[in-house]
Amino acid sequence: MLEIEGLNKTFASPSGDVVALHQIRLQVEKGQFVTFIGPSGCGKSTLLKIVAGLDTAYQGSVKLNGKAIAGPGVEKGFIFQEPRLFPWLNVERNIAANRSLRDKEVCKQVDELIELVRLKGFEKAYPRELSGGMAQRVAIARALLRRPEVLLLDEPFGALDAFTRTHMQEVLLDIWENNKTTMLFVTHDLDEAVFLGQRVVIMNPRPGHIRNVIGIDLPYPRKRSGSSFQELRSRVLSEFEKVETPAIEIGAGI
């Protein structure tokens, strides 16, 4: 279980301190799929970096299974906006990274993951030969090989076209149903947030804080065209619109 309590984060900037996150309080049960949505500058990526342990300059408490997060590690898998693969390694070596493929167990798991992220036949391909969606699936497999307790995804499908994105969402749900990994998924795409999450966390900028958390009580696989989906989508949208209004002022969109 992930527990965030009284989390505050300020950035020092030349024009004074900027409050990036203000009094964040959130609990995520093990195995839950939570999506975060909000305009630019609402601190959703910062929040994810803090949970990952990549950013340790904050006040408050962030605990994973009762233990304070001390730094980055494999139990908190991170998927960046870009795939960030090692360009000199082929697909299977990228997934293994600092683990040896000569290890039978690692090799077997890598094979299984390649199957899971639907990359069979591309084991020996180099990153430059992959499309954006394929590269991002390699990145996901690389994180999953380490059996993470929680998978943190920072707008992972933002750079993909609409068709690839839909496909990737289905792949991700497959993985989630298979592995029951806790998912924290940051996005700026409303449909994506409602399609994937059991809960949608709506965030508000200046200072970044949680505006509302909406439960999406729909069974998987979800139908985007379904009336209940549309109903929930417009509920989130109306919350989201309340957020957008004050955001439109000078300097918005930083």
Place this chain on the structure above:
Amino acid sequence: MQGANNRWSLRALHLFVGALLPLSILAVWQYVTAAGMVNAILIPSPKSIAAEFGAMISSGELQRNLGISAWRAMLGFLLGGGLGLAAGLWVGFSIRTERLLDPSLQLLRTLPHLAVAPLFILWFGFGEMSKVLLIAKGAFFPLYVNTFLGVRSVDRNLFDVAKVLEFTRWQTITKLIIPASLPSIFLGIRLSIGISWLGLVVAELMGSSSGIGYIINDARSFSLTSVIFVGIIVFALVGKITDSIVKLLERRLLRWQNNLKGAGS
């Protein structure tokens, strides 16, 4: 296959275009010297240079001296290049080491061979030591500078990945920094080899009784211009061949790179 055929004819065409200039120069040269329009002692004809070349090969003189020169160049390159690589990595990894070492190394970098050669000869005599050290001094810097730049230009984003994947410090060096800086290191190797040949000529011209540089120097005192030309041609050929070998190795090892081939190749 049509495509393969096309590629071969294109390659032949490129070879022909590349050879056009040197071949026409050779033709003009041969014509001018045969017609007696220049002093044959200063500019021997291509024919007599070729004859000299043949004679030096059949006597074994060329192979023996080339072997000695290549050995010196290799020792000097391995010593200087190896140290340059190590220093480049070390200084690249640590800002503190950079502050300590880089200013002094940059100061030494610009010293010309000819300026330090007399000192090396005084210190180490006319033997192999002074030659190898002079070559090493030249080979050190291109590898040092390029390795250093390579290490410093590793994609910052990948360091975050390494942290999340729990790379140890050793793994970060061997599995991230070194492969990422390999393109720069290869550039450094090629430049270092080039400089090694340069240093070799200086070392052998300064005082030596063997090697291609010695042949050139010796031929100068007897005005055997065609021998000098043979020496120069050998240096050019060996330089080009070693560079091609390293390039081949580079292409093998850096297959993952996108931008290996320039546009229009």
